[in-house]
Amino acid sequence: MRQTKYIMSGGLAFSEEKDMEKLRRFSLKGWHVSDFKFMGYTLEKGEGSDYIYNVDYHSLKSDDEEEYFDLFSSSGWSHVSSEADIHLFRAHPGTKPIYTDRDTTVEKYENSRSSMKSMAIPFVLITVLVWFGAMISSGILKSLLIVVAAILSVIAIPTAWTVIAIYNNKWKVEGRKGLVMLVKIIPFILLLIAIIILFFVDGTGITVNILTAMMIGAVAFPTAIWVIMSLYHKVGGKRE
Structure with missing residues (x-):
């Protein structure tokens, strides 16, 4: 049986870095993000792994989605979930940050x-x-x-x-x-x-x-x- 749980978000506009750090700590315990909504994240139980998380804000048309996500994938960032124009990605530590300057x-x-x-x-x-x-x-x-x-x-x-x-x-x-x-x-x-x-x-x-x-x-x-x-x-x- 799949194990899931829900955790609250502090609001990306207010505590984005804290949210991303919290998600990393949960991943180390084997709880990985499968979905996120306005006020929180759904986690699924799996093997513990060290992931870093980041979000990008981008309005996408359906024709642009594949190219957009492939661009991140080629840089080592895997798409986790999207909510409206907010897109959550994860990668292994050491991956080049999405925002470098x-x-x-x-x-x-x-x-x-x-x-x-x-x-x-x-x-x-x-x-x-x-x-x-x-x-x-x-x-x-x-x-x-x-x-x-x-x-x-x-x-x-x-x-x-x-x-x-x-x-x-x-x-x-x-x-x-x-x-x-x-x-x-x-x-x-x-x-x-x-x-x-x-x-x-x-x-x-x-x-x-x-x-x-x-x-x-x-x-x-x-x-x-x-x-x-x-x-x-x-x-x-x-x-x-």
Whole structure:
């Protein structure tokens, strides 16, 4: 009987290197990746082997797939699985890295950013418009728009954070320290503004109160997830 198990991902935009290191540790124990999805990896039990893992972000047409995967195979990287424009590869230690310099690493994040932006921008724009509509409307329409805006925000906010994280990764590689620092500061500025509006500004109305509460959650929740996943990686690393 085939043995499988599922492990969580820290989110490739947020902890790609940690994920790849974790997959290597599992392979040493005989647990190898067979598939991956948005929030985790499916592992299959086999013989222990030392594999290194890496991901590439590339939008492929069906006609280009064979040539694309053959290119990696000729360099020693075996294709494991793909999810949308994200492709997971593995190789033996000592294989030439997929990204060998700053320019190719920047290109990697450019590809990742392009695929995410096409999804993030429409969601964010629609969400903003619906929230604006909720603020200027009244009655049943207002209530309906608030519900729709809240649902859209559940998708738009994590997507926006992911795009920001990808930009942050790209700027780190490029050595743009000012922008990297700005990305770290912005969430806390937004959190402070939201708290001030929610608790100290009178007469803002239910729509603004809900929106500011969601802004607080949008900062607090990813921060909590980051803390939890950091602990998960540390504890998991010790157990493995």
